[in-house]
Amino acid sequence: MIGRLSGLLAEKNPPLILLDCHGVGYEVWVPMSTFYNLPAVGDKLVLLTHFVVREDAQMLYGFGSENERAAFRELIKISGIGPRMALAVLSGMSVTDLAQAVTTQDAARLTKVPGIGKKTAERLLLELKGKLGAELGSTQAPVGDAQGDIQQALLALGYSDKEAAAALKALPAGVGVSDGIKLALKALAN
Template sequence: MIGRLQGLLAEKNPPQVLLDCHGVGYEVDVPMSTFYNLPALGERVTLLTHFVVREDAQLLYGFGTADERNAFRHLIKITGVGPRTALSVLSGMGVADLAQAITLQEAGRLIKVPGIGKKTAERLLLELKGKLGADIGPHAAVTHDNQADILQALLALGYSDKEAAASLKALPKDVGVSDGIKLALKALSKG
């Protein structure tokens, strides 16, 4: 229906923006990941959109990247996850973090998102596995276990999801758990 909007950014009221497209103002709900990357008021912006028609409303959701919109569309197909919850998930964690949580089957990271309980998190992991999770290479079994263990160790030491996930990306794919933790801690202490 409406796949993309391009216009001037007229208002910013999280999580909603008003986009002026040749004199027509569109109210668009966006995840915080998109909101933080918006230009200043009066600047030109392009948003990929998803249009939802309900009996009582017509709602427009906007995204800065195709990956965000794709993740949103996968999320809303899951029973019990509506557009508001999907927006909350994408606001609470980026697409890369969500894909990693799905790949590593980490319900704990999803539960931290407001509105996501244990059952919903487990349903998300189950239904999105293979659809949104990142493929982690040829040594998937060993790498999966090692990376999950390294990530859990970093989280237990008090690092945020974002910090821990960023340090994992810098590690060699076939690193052992103890060496991986040491390398990650060294990288985190420099940052």
């Protein structure tokens, strides 16, 4: 029903954010991978969303990339895995790490996520096999425009998601792609 939101980031309280879309504030639950890549409060933000309607609640989940949303949707299809657990999985590991764990059938990687035991991890691996692979785990399209290009460049250079996210936070607002890459590389070199 609601597939994408575009507006100004009003509040950040992990894992919940408030996105102001022309005067209407949407509470959106986001995985930590998306949260770390959010712009500053007051800046423009575009999120892909998944709307969940239950008997007792209507919840909106937001993602910085199509890969994250697709992985979330695959996770919630699994019996016993609800939106909160899927959000925990995507907060505990990147889509790339999840796809690699599924490809290698590595249950130990999944059990590192809080709330995931050995049996649940094995069921996740079995259910996701063939559904979550290289196409989802390839590259993540980040949240911002120039920041997204900078992050992609850092990932292509071999830096981890966490290192790239930390370098992006240190960049001044409105920095260009080439200057941003140079500044990020300097920050990572320290």
